[in-house]
Amino acid sequence: xxxxxxxxxxxxxxxxxxxxxxxxxxxxxxxxxxxxxxxxxxxxxxxxxxxxxxxxxxxxxxxxxxxxxxxxxxxxxxxxxxxxxxxxxxxxxxxxxxxxxxxxxxxxxxxxxxxxxxxxxxxxxxxxxxxxxxxxxxxxxxxxxxxxxxxxxxxxxxxxxxxxxxxxxxxxxxxxxxx
Amino acid sequence: xxxxxxxxxxxxxxxxxxxxxxxxxxxxxxxxxxxxxxxxxxxxxxxxxxxxxxxxxxxxxxxxxxxxxxxxxxxxxxxxxxxxxxxxxxxxxxxxxxxxxxxxxxxxxxxxxxxxxxxxxxxxxxxxxxxxxxxxxxxxxxxxxxxxxxxxxxxx
Numbered sequence: 093x094x095x096x097x098x099x100x101x102x103x104x105x106x107x108x109x110x111x112x113x114x115x116x117x118x119x120x121x122x123x124x125x126x127x128x129x130x131x132x133x134x135x136x137x138x139x140x141x142x143x144x145x146x147x148x149x150x151x152x153x154x155x156x157x158x159x160x161x162x163x164x165x166x167x168x169x170x171x172x173x174x175x176x177x178x179x180x181x182x183x184x185x186x187x188x189x190x191x192x193x194x195x196x197x198x199x200x201x202x203x204x205x206x207x208x209x210x211x212x213x214x215x216x217x218x219x220x221x222x223x224x225x226x227x228x229x230x231x232x233x234x235x236x237x238x239x240x241x242x243x244x245x246x247x248x249x250x251x252x253x254x255x256x257x258x259x260x261x262x263x264x265x266x267x268x269x270x271x
Numbered sequence: 272x273x274x275x276x277x278x279x280x281x282x283x284x285x286x287x288x289x290x291x292x293x294x295x296x297x298x299x300x301x302x303x304x305x306x307x308x309x310x311x312x313x314x315x316x317x318x319x320x321x322x323x324x325x326x327x328x329x330x331x332x333x334x335x336x337x338x339x340x341x342x343x344x345x346x347x348x349x350x351x352x353x354x355x356x357x358x359x360x361x362x363x364x365x366x367x368x369x370x371x372x373x374x375x376x377x378x379x380x381x382x383x384x385x386x387x388x389x390x391x392x393x394x395x396x397x398x399x400x401x402x403x404x405x406x407x408x409x410x411x412x413x414x415x416x417x418x419x420x421x422x423x424x425x426x427x
Contacts, residue, residue, distance in 0.1 A: 102354020110338035118333055
């Protein structure tokens with residue numbers, strides 16, 4: 093075989109062999125494939141769910157990576173709520189979850205909140221969500237009071253669940269998803 | 272032609288080529304080992320070069336050490352030797368250019384040539400000089416292989 097075709101054939105063979113080796117070795121590596129490097133996020137969420145702090149929640153809100161579910165009554169929601177949040181009192185979960193479910197897909201976190209240190213509504217809602225198969229559910233304890241205290245964006249009125257604001261619009265960072 | 276035959280006969284090019292090839296094989300095998308064991312650390316180094324988009328930097332970190340290993344084994348055994356020598360030379364040239372680009376951009380990187388530890392840093396000019404020597408070694412091996420082939424043809 094002439095030199096150039098021989099070089100090309102052999103080089104291609106070596107490249108193919110190395111790709112195969114890399115694929116097999118990384119598939120068999122103890123602990124699964126080698127970690128793929130991702131840009132580190134300032135928000136480190138516990139994969140098993142639980143509670144989330146106001147700083148993390150605000151950051152996820154700003155970058156449109158979370159959807160907020162208001163577990164309070166619809167009346168309280170209409171008076172004022174986290175901008176873009178969706179009203180979903182636990183008592184209405186069965187009847188409204190299927191309508192809301194598409195809006196939870198693709199978000200890093202589903203954050204439930206109500207008002208007060210001892211408010212059980214957000215925990216009840218979080219439990220129902222987990223039982224329905226939603227994995228990344230977090231409770232923002234005393235969420236509404238903390239949100240107001242930090243003067244974070246709020247909205248008034250009884251917007252329907254399909255008209256969610258900031259959560260579906262990418263938070264206050266309008267072009268984050270393009271970055 | 273007689274002069275060339277005599278010249279070729281003075282240097283045992285097949286032996287020189289074999290020795291240089293083994294040295295090059297050793298370098299590539301040594302270079303691949305630490306990076307295969309620590310792909311995440313190597314990915315950090317590849318990303319620090321700022322030459323590849325993040326997904327490509329990840330893939331490069333996972334694949335490049337295996338390419339180095341394959342090239343090293345091929346050079347050592349003589350299997351697919353011409354291709355391995357061409358790829359080795361090409362890789363060293365690419366590394367050299369990458370180091371130059373980062374040097375002129377003012378980016379001080381850990382080379383990642385033989386270690387995946389980002390802490391093991393040296394001046395960029397040292398990396399560039401060392402890679403130039405390795406590239407020279409690869410080119411000399413190519414030339415030795417060519418001359419060894421010529422000598423074989425002349426003697427047969």
